[in-house]
Amino acid sequence: MALLETRNLTAFYGDFQALFGVDVALDAGETVAIIGANGAGKSTLLRSISGVLANGVDQILFEGRPIGGLPAPEIVALGIAMVPEGRKLFPSLSVEENLLIGKYGRTVSGAWSLEAVYDLFPVLKERRRNPGTALSGGQQQMVAIGRALMSNPRVLLCDEISLGLAPVVIKDIYAAFPRIRAAGASIVIVEQDIGQALKVADRVYCMMEGRITLSGRPGEVGRDDIHAAYFGAKTP
């Protein structure tokens, strides 16, 4: 049984349908990457799983239990934490307060504490008294990841964490993922950076226009397959 899975998931923004019968699965200890162009439905998929968007109860399962209709705070309490697109740090909270707020809804003990997060991203300790939004984009992303880890999640959902960051910064951030996995979290990464996603993922799904167009292990899917699934056309 998968740790987390969606079954025939649909999602709507008003009358606009953004997801059409999406099936994805995440096994315990696994890292899954969801790739696709802008507007493919990747972020909508994570917003659905995290409870920001309401879905049919049976469309999302966590350890076999239907969680599709639960609001975001209850999803967090189950152990599913989200690193939202755009980082979304709280401007009126310092770096340390932004981290501490991450464990508000789930106080289970685990590998992640303030000290563990500072150990993962040492620069945050130096700047812990600064407002979170006063940091560079890369440091803000570290805060957003650390904030999600503070709840000691079983599943970490990462939405476009490389967006707007310099390649060297992206590399630094992705360097933290093996430790996050080793600490016991299973990870779902939504990415437009295909190369980066394929490097860290055990399995990859490609989305286009709200549908899964390709899935497989990174070594098994070819460049042409991904190109076709990503853009809807074969490479010439």
Added chain:
Amino acid sequence: MMWLDTIVQGILLGGLYALFAAGLSLVFGIMRLVNLAHGDLIVLAAFLILVLVTALGLNPFVAALVAMPAMFALGFALQYLVLNRTLGPDILPPLLVTFGLSIVIQNALLERFSADSRRVSAGALETASLQFGPINIGTMPLLTFLSAIAVIIGLNLVFYRTSLGRAFRATSDDRVTAGLMGIRPDRIFAIATGLAMVVVTIAALYLGTRANFDPTIGPARLIYAFEAVIIGGLGSFWGTLAGGIIIGVAQTAGASINPEWQILAGHIAFLLVLLARPRGLFPRAVD
């Protein structure tokens, strides 16, 4: 020396206005909700204290302590069951609902207590005073001011030193992302309004023991509270205290020139500050 006395009495009066305003500031600072029934809720709490004092023979300070949990529960329920449904991008629904609530509270109090003026007796404290050189300071005005300072310090401690305070600020910043942290915004808003009602009860204690009150005086308290909050800068507790003091000093200064100018002088001070600093004296950096 008369001017010094005027200023000191004005500062002490400002403590009362700061108490009126602190709950309003808390609620507005967290959920951008303008509660037009705030003044009437102060009057409601004053009547609750009056009932406890007269029916049970309690000391007014003890009665206020007893009233606090009841007012917290009322505030929590009011926010959770009614006001949360009005929050959204449109500012009109909360204004209309709290305006209606103001009318409901006033009429319910008139029905139950009539239009007669009431007062809560504080015994010998009412006339007690302390002599500081040439200035005579009433014990109740001094207690009011010290209570206002304690309330502002307490609210700042809750806001900036506790997990609940972090949740208040995070929810105020971004409700959706706060939900992703496991925070339940509806519950946080209800706790904030409950806390505001505890402050309202403290304000009601001094309103009821220092002056006469009747069911219809709420809206005037609301105006003083609004002015104090806006002078201080929306969402700033120390700013709210400063705002209350400015209105208090302006009113006593106006009254010392001509008693008819007391209220007008407070409003003029408010308008002058608004002209010079449209965002108030201590606006929050994040607004």
